[in-house]
Amino acid sequence: MKFSARDIALAGMFAALAAIVAVLGRFGITAIVPFSLQPLVVLLAGGLLGARLGAMSISVYVLMGLIGLPVFEKPPFGGPAYILQPTFGFLIAFIAAAYVIGKLLEGKKSGFGCYFMAMLAGLFIIYAIGLPYFYLIFNFYIGKAMPVMSVIKIAFLPFVGFDLLKAIMSASLAMAVSRRIG
Numbered sequence: 001m002k003f004s005a006r007d008i009a010l011a012g013m014f015a016a017l018a019a020i021v022a023v024l025g026r027f028g029i030t031a032i033v034p035f036s037l038q039p040l041v042v043l044l045a046g047g048l049l050g051a052r053l054g055a056m057s058i059s060v061y062v063l064m065g066l067i068g069l070p071v072f073e074k075p076p077f078g079g080p081a082y083i084l085q086p087t088f089g090f091l092i093a094f095i096a097a098a099y100v101i102g103k104l105l106e107g108k109k110s111g112f113g114c115y116f117m118a119m120l121a122g123l124f125i126i127y128a129i130g131l132p133y134f135y136l137i138f139n140f141y142i143g144k145a146m147p148v149m150s151v152i153k154i155a156f157l158p159f160v161g162f163d164l165l166k167a168i169m170s171a172s173l174a175m176a177v178s179r180r181i182g
């Protein structure tokens, strides 16, 4: 697997962007699951960089956090123990989402609908991995009973509307940029 200097610069830029929006998110309302602009960055990474590079950029971001850089949105902000945070599943899901979006858009970047469907698939993956992880950490690691309905109320319902807006924004932006440079 070979990456050019341009690839590495782009991946680094998106990794940095993910860290910046996470740090900015700390100034918002404190909640078990924070509102975050990271899904926007992740959807854009997949849509603009493609599967391989998009997933690499988000992996670099997650690895930076796991080695101890304070780039995550919630306390303790970084370190290997963050794996045991209920929201860590979303971070794993971001990597998969960027990859799948890139794959879905490979070779057929036509209209807005195409981009939007790819972004929706990315959002689906974010929640399909993030929500069960949240449930498992709460119920089996933290040891607090968290019924499925509570997981949905805490980690899905408050965000899904905003995340759909992020999907619209990222689809429009990725389409516009690809048309200009593609």
Ligand SMILES: O=C(O)CCCC[C@@H]1SC[C@@H]2NC(=O)N[C@@H]21
Pocket: 022, 033, 034, 035, 036, 037, 039, 072, 073, 074, 085, 087, 088, 090, 091, 126, 159, 162, 163
């Ligand atoms: O840094 C973390 O610990 C991960 C935060 C995950 C936040 C999730 S992503 C999907 C949903 N949309 C949001 O705006 N927030 C949550």
